[in-house]
Amino acid sequence: MFNLSRYFSTVSFILIVLAAGVLGPLYQKLSLQQMQDLAEGRNLAMAQVFQNSLRDSLDTLMSDSVGQNPEFLMGSEEVRRLRAEVLGLMHNTAIVKIKIYNRLGNTVFTSDVGKAGDSSLGNPGFRSAITGAVSSNLTHRDSIDSFEGTQAEVDILASYIPIRGKDQSVEGVFELYQNVTPFVVQLNRNMWMVTGGVALVFAALYFMQFLVVRRAQGILEDQEGRISAACDTLEIQVEARTDELKRTNTQLEGEIAERRQAQSKLNYLAYHDPLTGLSNRRSFIERLEESLRESARRDERLAVLFIDLDQFKQVNDSLGHGVGDELLISVAARLSEHVRLIDMLARLGGDEFICLMEGVRGEDEVEILAREIVGAFELPFVLGDHELYLSASVGICLAPEDGNSVLDLMRNADTAMYRAKAAGRGNFHFYTPEMTRDAQERIRMENLLRRALDNGELSVHLQPQVETRSGRLVGAEALVRWNSPELGLVMPMRFIPLAEDSGLIVGLGNWVLRETCRQVMQWRKSGFELPQVSVNLSVKQLERPEFIDVLTRILEETGMDAPSLKLELTESVVMAVGQSFELLERLRDLGIRLSLDDFGTGYSSLSYLKMLPVQQLKIDKSFVDGIGKNSGDEAIIRTVMELARSLDFEVIAEGVETVEQSEFLQRLGCDQLQGHLHGKAMPAPEFRARWSIPS
Ligand code: C2E
Ligand code: MG
Ligand code: MG
Numbered sequence: 001m002f003n004l005s006r007y008f009s010t011v012s013f014i015l016i017v018l019a020a021g022v023l024g025p026l027y028q029k030l031s032l033q034q035m036q037d038l039a040e041g042r043n044l045a046m047a048q049v050f051q052n053s054l055r056d057s058l059d060t061l062m063s064d065s066v067g068q069n070p071e072f073l074m075g076s077e078e079v080r081r082l083r084a085e086v087l088g089l090m091h092n093t094a095i096v097k098i099k100i101y102n103r104l105g106n107t108v109f110t111s112d113v114g115k116a117g118d119s120s121l122g123n124p125g126f127r128s129a130i131t132g133a134v135s136s137n138l139t140h141r142d143s144i145d146s147f148e149g150t151q152a153e154v155d156i157l158a159s160y161i162p163i164r165g166k167d168q169s170v171e172g173v174f175e176l177y178q179n180v181t182p183f184v185v186q187l188n189r190n191m192w193m194v195t196g197g198v199a200l201v202f203a204a205l206y207f208m209q210f211l212v213v214r215r216a217q218g219i220l221e222d223q224e225g226r227i228s229a230a231c232d233t234l235e236i237q238v239e240a241r242t243d244e245l246k247r248t249n250t251q252l253e254g255e256i257a258e259r260r261q262a263q264s265k266l267n268y269l270a271y272h273d274p275l276t277g278l279s280n281r282r283s284f285i286e287r288l289e290e291s292l293r294e295s296a297r298r299d300e301r302l303a304v305l306f307i308d309l310d311q312f313k314q315v316n317d318s319l320g321h322g323v324g325d326e327l328l329i330s331v332a333a334r335l336s337e338h339v340r341l342i343d344m345l346a347r348l349g350g351d352e353f354i355c356l357m358e359g360v361r362g363e364d365e366v367e368i369l370a371r372e373i374v375g376a377f378e379l380p381f382v383l384g385d386h387e388l389y390l391s392a393s394v395g396i397c398l399a400p401e402d403g404n405s406v407l408d409l410m411r412n413a414d415t416a417m418y419r420a421k422a423a424g425r426g427n428f429h430f431y432t433p434e435m436t437r438d439a440q441e442r443i444r445m446e447n448l449l450r451r452a453l454d455n456g457e458l459s460v461h462l463q464p465q466v467e468t469r470s471g472r473l474v475g476a477e478a479l480v481r482w483n484s485p486e487l488g489l490v491m492p493m494r495f496i497p498l499a500e501d502s503g504l505i506v507g508l509g510n511w512v513l514r515e516t517c518r519q520v521m522q523w524r525k526s527g528f529e530l531p532q533v534s535v536n537l538s539v540k541q542l543e544r545p546e547f548i549d550v551l552t553r554i555l556e557e558t559g560m561d562a563p564s565l566k567l568e569l570t571e572s573v574v575m576a577v578g579q580s581f582e583l584l585e586r587l588r589d590l591g592i593r594l595s596l597d598d599f600g601t602g603y604s605s606l607s608y609l610k611m612l613p614v615q616q617l618k619i620d621k622s623f624v625d626g627i628g629k630n631s632g633d634e635a636i637i638r639t640v641m642e643l644a645r646s647l648d649f650e651v652i653a654e655g656v657e658t659v660e661q662s663e664f665l666q667r668l669g670c671d672q673l674q675g676h677l678h679g680k681a682m683p684a685p686e687f688r689a690r691w692s693i694p695s
Contacts, residue, residue, distance in 0.1 A: 004220060008213040016202040024195035031190065032138070035183045036157060039094075040136045043159035043176040046095055050174065051163060053089065057082045058163065061100070061108050062171045079109060086111050087147055096146040096156070097177035100163070101126060108172070111147045120173075125160035129173040135160050140184065144177060155184040273347040275325055276332035284346035284354055288406045291343075291358050292399060301360040306395040306413035307335075307373060310425040312351035314602050315388060318575035326383045327390070338376040341369040353392075354413070360398065363430065370394045370428035377426060391426030393417050402431045415439050446502050448484055449495055453504075453511055457483050460515045463681035464691060465534070465652060465674045468666045473691050475532035475566065477654075477674060478516040479681040480508070496538075505538045510550055512536075517558035517565065519684050528692050534566040534595060539573040548586055555590075562591030566616070569594060571602025574612065581611070588613040595652070600636050610647055617644050619670070621655025627664045634664070641668045 051058065060078060086098055090111065100109035105121035120126040128135045136159040143152040157180045163172040271283035279287070288304065295302050309331065316324035328351065335345055335353065344356040357369055373394050380387045395417025403409045412431045415438070420429035452458055462476040482490040499505040513535050520533050541547055555562060567587065574580050574596070584594060595616035600623055619640055626633025637653075644651045653665045656675030665673060679690065 002220075004217040005210070005214050009210060012206050012209065016199065016206060019202060020195050020199045023198050024191055027194050028187065028191040031187045032184075035180060035187060036136060036138055039157045039178050039180050039183070040134065040159050042094070043136070043157070043178055044134060044161055046089075046093065046176055047159070047161040047163075047174040050086065050089060050098070054082060054085060057085070058100070058172070059165070062102055062163070062165075082109060083111060083147075090147070094178045094180070095176055096148070096151065096154075096179045097144060099175040099177075101173045101175065103130070103171060105130075112145045120175075123160075125158065125175070126173050129160035129162045130170055132162050132170055134162070138180070144179075146177070151179070153181075154179050155181045276329050276347050278332050278336070278353075279344060279346040281346065281348045284344065284348070284356070285406050285410075287344050288356060288409065291356060292404060292406065292409075295358065295399060296404070300358070301401075302399045303357040303360050303366040303369075304397055304399070304409045304413045305355045305357070305366070305370060305373065305428075306410070306417040307353040307355065307392050308395075308417050308421065309351035310391045310393055310421065311601075312390070314572040314575075315390075317572045318602055319386060323383055323386060327381055327388060330381045330383065331390070331392075334376050334381075335373065339369065339372045341365070341372065354410070363398070366396055366398070366430075367428075370396055374426050374428055393420040393425065394428035395420055395431065396428060397431035412436065442498060445487065445490075445495065446498050446504075448486055449482070449499060449502075449504055449508075452482055452484065453507060457485070458508070458511065459483065459683060460512055460519060461681035461683055462519075462530075462533070462687040463674060464679040464687070465532075465672050466678045468662070468670050468673050471678070473531070474672055475534060476530055476687065477534040477568070477681070478512060478536070480512050481681075481683075500538055500540055503540065505540050506544060509536075509538050509541045510554070513551070514554045514558065517554055517560035520564065521558050521560055523684075523688060528688050530564075530691075532564050532566055532593070534568050536568045536597065537573065542569070542573060542580070542583065548583070548590075551587075551592075552590065563593065566593040566595050568597040568618065569614075570597045571599065575602070581613075584613045600640055609643070614649065616650040616652060618674075619651065619653040619665075621675075624653050624655045624657075624661050624665070624675070627661045628658075637665070637670075638668060641670065645669070 098111040101120050102108045125135045139156045141153050142156050157178045159176050161174040162170040165171045273280045342355045343358045347353050377391050380389045395413045397412040402412050415435040416429045416431035420427040459481050460478045461481050465475040467474050499508050516535050520530050594614040595618050596614050597618045598620040599617045600620050623633040623636050651670050652672035653670050654674045656673045656677045
């Protein structure tokens with residue numbers, strides 16, 4: 001920091017010294033000048049006195065001296081008298097010596113005992129006086145020969161004063177020596193006193209100012225200390241704040257990164273199916289919207305292919321959701337790997353997948369893709385111990401011809417998929433506008449079916465079941481028929497799925513049950529004995545908690561005995577119903593017999609089968625169809641037969657149409673047969689007419 005005190009003391013000291021150094025000599029010089037003027041004035045007055053008193057002697061001396069020997073002159077009486085007069089005048093004055101020069105500069109008189117006759121022509125004082133001017137000069141610490149003898153160490157002021165004649169002309173020069181030593185001593189003393197005084201005053205001022213400056217310096221230092229402390233604090237605060245900001249920044253960055261991560265995870269979840277990792281419905285819809293715009297702009301076509309797994313529900317129901325999920329993952333992987341032409345593959349949910357093909361040039365291209373999709377299911381899916389054969393149905397529609405909105409295209413592809421499914425497993429179908437009409441028809445049919453029961457449009461047909469060996473009638477399967485005034489005769493394959501989807505199946509199924517029992521009991525009462533009757537049960541009926549109560553009430557009301565009633569359940573129905581064991585056991589305890597319908601198409605495990613309280617296995621028509629044509633189907637039938645034998649199940653084969661099939665089944669030991677070979681499902685009166693006469 002700037003040291004105010006130090007600078008002040010240095011500068012002030014220099015200034016004081018300078019002031020003292022300048023003022024002292026200046027004062028001395030002025031005083032000397034003043035003293036000189038005073039002394040000169042006194043000399044002048046003295047000279048005037050001398051001149052007046054000695055006028056005559058002087059005049060004589062001046063005129064006589066010219067051309068005279070100075071030695072002689074000094075020894076003359078005239079001069080001796082003059083000296084005595086002069087000395088008398090000089091007595092008690094400060095004048096210590098007088099010299100008189102004539103015009104030529106020769107000393108004609110001196111008050112001391114010195115020689116006369118010296119020339120003063122070279123003396124500047126003389127030369128100026130001879131022209132009429134007075135001049136003086138001061139000599140310090142000199143020694144002088146005065147009339148009192150030689151005086152040493154004195155200050156002498158010598159004045160040269162012109163001597164004027166009567167005509168005022170300069171005739172000679174006085175030189176008066178005045179002893180000014182006391183003045184000079186006094187002067188010096190004064191000078192020292194003044195200098196000392198000045199120095200003292202300055203010193204006092206200096207001291208006072210020094211105190212002020214030192215105080216100011218103190219204040220400044222204090223302020224500086226405070227400022228620097230404040231600066232330090234500020235710096236620390238700034239540092240701390242900077243650190244804090246940095247920390248906050250890092251924290252913020254961390255949070256932002258986390259948020260970004262969470263956001264991208266959310267985005268991922270928003271657009272992906274968590275199970276298979278495929279794009280989800282939303283993602284597909286957005287992509288399709290974009291593709292539609294792009295295709296319209298480029299005047300191109302695109303295809304939407306709706307894929308539905310045919311037997312997924314059975315797998316899920318029979319093997320559980322865990323296996324179902326694994327299967328979906330495998331299906332997604334297989335589709336992604338094996339199908340080359342897909343531009344986008346997504347899972348819509350459940351067992352529904354959808355894919356998009358852009359830049360379609362022709363239907364054949366789409367057909368190749370559809371075949372690839374169907375073909376991807378040829379090999380079984382191996383999941384742990386299970387080897388599952390699956391197929392998929394594919395519905396296709398094209399833009400712009402089949403629709404140019406996401407909604408239309410997805411709906412139409414779905415409709416086409418239903419058609420493919422209806423046409424048989426592992427199929428694909430292109431959308432046609434009639435399909436929409438069919439879908440509308442389904443809605444209409446559902447509405448009609450709602451009224452069918454109340455309107456008495458339903459009836460129960462019966463299909464005979466015969467003993468293989470003898471061909472004897474052992475029972476019948478009750479199969480519902482719908483005779484609609486609007487639609488004509490409608491087969492169950494058309495309306496049972498509809499009834500199941502709409503929930504109408506519960507009322508419908510219970511009606512069939514009651515009607516069948518009623519019919520059998522009515523026959524029995526009138527003498528026609530049908531040993532046993534099978535009624536198909538939907539999972540929706542079984543799921544109802546009041547099912548057993550409803551069933552017992554039907555038995556009571558119709559008078560039907562439980563052992564004459566057989567309930568047909570598919571494997572998937574058995575698996576799907578929670579606590580099915582308990583339920584089936586209660587049915588068995590009632591004395592009702594149970595048959596596993598469509599056997600071989602499901603996925604029941606042997607161990608599970610062993611525990612089921614069923615008495616009969618019903619070999620599905622699809623295997624019977626393969627007899628004589630497909631060794632695989634025959635092998636399955638053989639296996640089923642062995643299984644049934646080892647578990648002591650009764651076996652019935654359905655859909656037997658030919659003698660060959662009948663013989664094949666008989667050879668394997670199949671107990672009963674059902675099929676067109678022995679009789680189609682027919683109305684009750686017809687059935688009675690046909691079977692009341694033993695064949
Ligand atoms: P399902 O229980 O497997 O019935 C056998 C189906 O095969 C019947 O078709 C029957 O007419 C048909 N069938 C029998 N033998 C032959 C044959 O030799 N050749 C051919 N081509 N077909 C044969 P239907 O009556 O059309 O019934 C179809 C399905 O509808 C039934 O399959 C059953 O699952 C369901 N169903 C029928 N009536 C009812 C019912 O009252 N309740 C429930 N829940 N389902 C029913
Ligand atoms: Mg059946
Ligand atoms: Mg069946």
